Amino acid sequence: MKSVFRIKAVMLKEFRQLARDRITFGMVVMIPLIQLLLFGFAINTDVRNIPVAVVDQSGSSSGRLIVESLKVAQVVQVNQFYASIAEAEQAIEQGRVRAVLILPKDLEQRLAQNRALGQWLVDGSDTMVSSAIMQLRMMPLNDLQWRINTQPNTFDVTLLYNPSRRSAVNIVPGLLGVILTMTMILFTSAAIVRERERGNLELLIATPIHSIELMIAKIVPYVFVGLIQVTIILGLGHFIFSVPINGALSQVLFGTLLFIAASLTLGLVISTIAQTQLQSMQMTVFILLPSILLSGFMFPYEAMPVAAQWISEILPATHFMRMIRGIVLRGADLSDLWRDSLWMVVFTIIGLVVASFRFKKSLD
Known part of the structure; x- marks a missing residue:
């Protein structure tokens, strides 16, 4: 019985000491709370709204339809339009965008011949982002589909900085x-x-x-x-x-x-x-x-x-x-x-x- 009283006395002392230590008591509450919020809301493996740019060399209505179709997919977010490929590559190097879609001048001819419609230049240093862009290499392009009797249109993909995706x-x-x-x-x-x-x-x-x-x-x-x-x-x-x-x-x-x-x-x-x-x-x-x-x-x-x-x-x-x-x-x-x-x-x-x-x- 005396042992129980001794244990109780020390236990009460520890509880009082914990109650007086506001920082420790705050961490007891805040650490699991922050973890729950981080893993529940902030941590997301579904990549969305990747900042990308477009180099539309075709200047055609088909090019504009492709860009709009990409926006609908919500995987990428078109932030910039560049006039040259060199500007686009510099934007990837500086980290302003993660990928660039290049639409060539002969886009209309490629549509008719069922060839690759364009090319993605992707920052391959982030494998999750590059994997998300890779999923866009074959996708339906809404209003373009009625113009060709084929499967979803394709795009070539070039991975920069990490082509092997290691x-x-x-x-x-x-x-x-x-x-x-x-x-x-x-x-x-x-x-x-x-x-x-x-x-x-x-x-x-x-x-x-x-x-x-x-x-x-x-x-x-x-x-x-x-x-x-x-x-x-x-x-x-x-x-x-x-x-x-x-x-x-x-x-x-x-x-x-x-x-x-x-x-x-x-x-x-x-x-x-x-x-x-x-x-x-x-x-x-x-x-x-x-x-x-x-x-x-x-x-x-x-x-x-x-x-x-x-x-x-x-x-x-x-x-x-x-x-x-x-x-x-x-x-x-x-x-x-x-x-x-x-x-x-x-x-x-x-x-x-x-x-x-x-x-x-x-x-x-």
Whole structure:
């Protein structure tokens, strides 16, 4: 009987401690809630509204009917019309569109002769998107069908950057973003908390160092850790899985440094909010889930609801995923991906400022 009372006393103490720990209690509710919403609404393997462009060299009514029929299918969303194939290929390289439909000048003749009506140029670096476009190579084109006695019209498909459709080509650069997100945020999320728990915070308070200087000093060592991870992942990915590195290594380096800085400052902000290392771990998990699932690593960005896309645009992982795949696979430059680069610079500055203001050189 005494054992039961002792167990009850400790159990009540744990319940009271959990109730007082608001961050932990909040994570108990929020983590399963976020997971449910992410997997229920945001995660969708049915690819829809893929941004594509059209190069209509025919200028015919049949070409316009083909474009309208594509819109009805809702698999693609025609965002741009280009006058030349070179412009269209540049748009794919810069990530503005995922595919381009080319309608040749002799479209009417091809219709009469039952030949391929045109050609798709597809960004093959994302296998899910390319698979969705491949389904459009044979499709009924509504009003065009009465003009020819044949099966659904066909289109030639050319896969750029990953013609063999190997999943490793898409996964390895994306995995770089996932691993850096996990390690960089995890390392720095406990930086200030660890100093407090070890009793070193008093020493830092006694020094003349400013808050912003402390924040910068905290993240610089982990920059080198991140660069080591980049070398390992891309190096092994290239030599073991034959993942091409089409972009300049300098572009890979600068883009990665931007993302490492943004992730480290996000971890610092968490560290200034959390009171214990357990809380910092819980908040890190809370950030990691949407960062990985909404970044486009596993599921196409275009398949997500608009609200989920807004959230993903705030997270650095989404921008880095576009950057690293664009540089490594498509050979793009940071100037081509300037919006993603600019956001990570802004995110880093805001994160450093917020962390500096939240860190007070006092023990209260």
